[in-house]
Amino acid sequence: MSHWNPAPFAQQLLDLFASLLLLIAFAMLSQRRILTLIHLFAWQGLILTLSIADSAWLTHQPHLYYSAVLTLIIKVLILPLLLHRLIRRLDVVWDVETLINIPTTMLVGIGLVVFSFNLALPIAHFSSTILRNTLGIALASVLLSFMMMITRRKAVPQVIGFLALENGLFLAATSATYGMPMVVELGVALDVLVGMFIFGIFFFQIRETFDSLDIRHMEKLKEE
Amino acid sequence: MSLRPLDLVGLILIGWGGLGLLGLVVPARWGRCLLFPLITGLSVLMAGAGLWALQGGAQTLVLPMGLPGMPFHLRLDVLSAFFLTLLGLAGSGISAYATGYFRHMAETRAGDFQRLILLYALFLASMGMVLVADDAYFFMVAWEGMALSSYFLVTTDHEIPAIREAGFLYLLMAHLGAIALLLCFGLLQSGAGGDYAFATLRHHSLTGFWSSMTFLLALIGFGAKAGLLPLHSWLPEAHPAAPSPVSALMSGIMLKMALYGLLRVLFDLLGQPLWWWGALLVGLGSLTALFGVLFAAVQSDIKRLLAWSSVENMGLILSGLGLTLLFHGAGQETVAALALAAVLYHALNHAFFKGLLFLGAGSVLHATTERNMAKLGGLIRVMPWVAGLSLIGILSLAGLPPFNGFVSEWLLLQAYLLRPDLPQPWLNMVLPLGAAVLALVGALAGFAMVKFYGIVFLGQARGLVLGEVHDIGLWERFGMGWMALGCVLLGLFPSSVILQLDTVTHALVGQGLGASAARHGWLWVTPVAASRASYSPLILFAVIMVSVGLTFLGVRRFFHGRWRRAPAWDCGYPFQTARMQDSADGFGQPIKQIFESFFGLSREIPSPFDPHPHYHSEVRDPLWALCYLPLVRGVARLVKVVGVLQQGRISNYLLFSFTTLLALLALVTGTRP
Amino acid sequence: MTLVNWLLQGGQEILGILLAPLLMGWVGIWRAWLQNRQAPPLIQPYRQLFKLFHKEVVIAETASPLLRVTPYLLFGCMGLTASLIPMVITDLPLAGAVDVIALVGLLSLARVFLALAAMDVGTAFGSLGARREMLVSFLAEPALLMVFFTVASLNASTSLRFMVTGFAARGFYLYPSLAFAGVAFLMVLLAENGRIPVDNPETHLELTMIHEAMILEYSGRHLALIEWANALKLLIYFSLGFALFLPFGLTDSLQGWEILRALILFLLKLTVMGAGLAVLETISAKQRLFRVPEYLGTAFLLAVLAILLHYLLGS
Known part of the structure; x- marks a missing residue:
């Protein structure tokens, strides 16, 4: 065993966290149950937190610690709890129907991964940060979450997809520029929280109107 | 003047032609007993000549035949020699089998049989001519001869409408391909001046756009013959329609002529490849392989299943060829040589195991007059020879060690794994997907083969009276045994085969595997270095045998050997019939279910109250509706427009000719300075 | 290549063969404990094998010789495979003859024969089982191959020996691609060994069984051999997983104490992971058969992702 040096280890850890984030994005894409979906989302938040903390340590950027804590509180604790309560209240602990079957979705997902890595390749060459490897992964997980929103039929998974998309964006931000300015991050976090509340209110309204959370019913809302 | 391999090859070709003509005059019974063995003998000789030529350099010959000023050029280099060897080796097994197989036909339909001998011999000879042709003109003559003779062989049973249709489709596709080839050679020659001899074309290089066009035309022309997507639709129709030895010839050998043509044009005539050619070939080849194996897995006609599997194997071969092109273009000659060796090896393997399986299917068809798997079953008990030899065939086709199919798939996977970094970054990312497709195709081929063997040979007979079924005769046993032996030997002695392939890879990509592949002795294959990958089928085979033997002895040594026969248990269910086994449709059901959106599936499911329920499901090729039907509709529309001109009055037709003449005259005088 | 190596390879085969039923018993005990049942004794599988070996063989009237050859072939192949995987030492003399691709081929050879015998x-049940087995395998086999590909590209070798020593030479390193490959491998392990989300080894419920349906017509010593081979297969997959993902402890040297340490570590890993398998099986539910392709498709795609990730991150 070679001489122990923590810096490369932290670097490897960062790649590992990014890959785990991607893995969870794929897991969410292939998951049918809402409850598991929420758990996966919480796990993704936790890994994001760890990854941000790790890069904070690695790059000696103290403000990243704050955003790690912020992520932990909002994405690992508050949002999953809210979602939990939401689905209990709405009584929607059902299997999620998908529009396209799951292997096909995954296949498209692989295509997206290749695509986003190609996209990130020239940018990564210019980027001087040590985190450039993860940019492609971050982009891929953004696209995957986007795809999850497209392929789901029910409103709740779509919202989870939206939140997961935000996770990917966060990772992209830390890997490309060592995080956004603190003000922006705080603002985004607040936005997500407020967005969550609004989504919750919308869910109740949608269900009251259509007796279901199936977004297909929204197709009626067009001009005849 | 001493005899050269090329002279020998020429003599054999003439011999084949002569034997065919002799078949027309000799009575059918003699023809079968005498001419087919002679054809077989010449095939063996051809294999010898090919092997001989593999050792040496190129030889040329100019025949004083053909058009005035355009004599036929013949040339025998190592590439031709390899394919001549393939033709000879596989052809001899198939011809020996044919000696026995056509017994019935020779006795009942003597006239048809005499014609068949002629066409059969011409088919073999024209394939040989394709391989030694050294000018575009002779090549096209041989190529068309091959297409025509095989067309007439396909339509041997022309009384059946379905076979006529299949034959027509084949002829149509063959000619579309031939047109593409004509244009391709035209482009190759353009501006070179002089004749169409390959020697001229070789020294004439094309620039960017035109060389890409030539590549595409060659891909269409040879791809149509190889069953490349989306030009594959004739293959699963035409191959099963022919008599079984002919199917074996077509699948085993004729498809390889397309590979030969591609190799000849791409590596010999065209010059430096562009990178996207290889990428296109890898993509199309992988898709073809996947498409073919999926359709093979859901077929219920034995010969059609094998034909689809040929599509799959040609896909694998072409994807390997694509890899070779990619690496060759990037200057990575060692890996290119590895991929090329895999391609050539798989071509040889496919000739053997597919030939063997088509012969086996022919025996089943001959003995039971049944091609539908839903009516077969349990044949292992009445046809032990066919069943035993076919078992080797399916294990080879499924790519299982220590048989031959595994070796070439192993080499191809190694080529994917040892892939160097290519200048195109996205190709580096996409290529592993090719390896994934290859792995998936291999596993699906296993599914299809278990289905094929399990339904046809194992289980209980589904409606057949097994007592009336007979096993094959001596000639057939010899033919199938030859092919099976080939499968086993090619599987067990890969490094010897790779050493033989070495001259070919040297000639095409300038590198060989021989030096490294056999560095550790003839027992081992080590494509690059022992620390990267090595494989030794002979040792593997030996230890499997030892392991199984020890198990057997151990069990025998310590325990009693009592056993008895009883009715099958089947969970204690007392009323079992043969109809309760899986049918071919039932076995393919999971594949249908999983890839439902992929197949054009139509099903009739009976209602539960129907006293005579009838289940029917049909799988159609979606590409047929996607690519071919629009084309047909387009042609029909065009014809309708042209049809307006047709009014039936002669004076009108004369008027058309008259105006055309006037227009042409005006054009000619107008362009003259 | 010395006599010692050959002896060790042979010893490993015998060790594997003797140990396999024990592993089955161990997993069984844990399953029983976790399900609040009284556990059978650890040596229960041996007793069952012993009993089966002494029973008379009953062969169906419609059976061909293939049925009788298959158990021996299956057992032989599995025993051979067990000896090829570095469980304790990596320098096995046969390792050069059979690399991982050939190993997958060998496993698949055994499977094809079992399906044909079924x-x-x-x-009705036999062909049903064969069909389902092939359904599972046609997705599991490429997934396994892709897992191997990932590890092979990490170490630039398809030989198990160099895969393991490649890891050892580089010391501690976190490979993101291995995380994906590991998950895929675990999924394949569960599927290929007829474990809970795919098949239940303890059921004879006709609607769900896969493996049991194939071997319904076997009895006596043939059945014993098949059951034993099945136990061996589990051990093979475990030791493959150890070699690829937890290779610490494996030794390239032939010193006595190193071998002993490797052996103890190997047994320790088996103990822990065997219990882990039981836990995993207990907390998950058996899937509908037509969810299985989805499950395995996911495994396959994860493995493909692993290899993609390897090239993308450019280790």
């Missing part, structure tokens, strides 16, 4: 008698 179809041989011509009963």
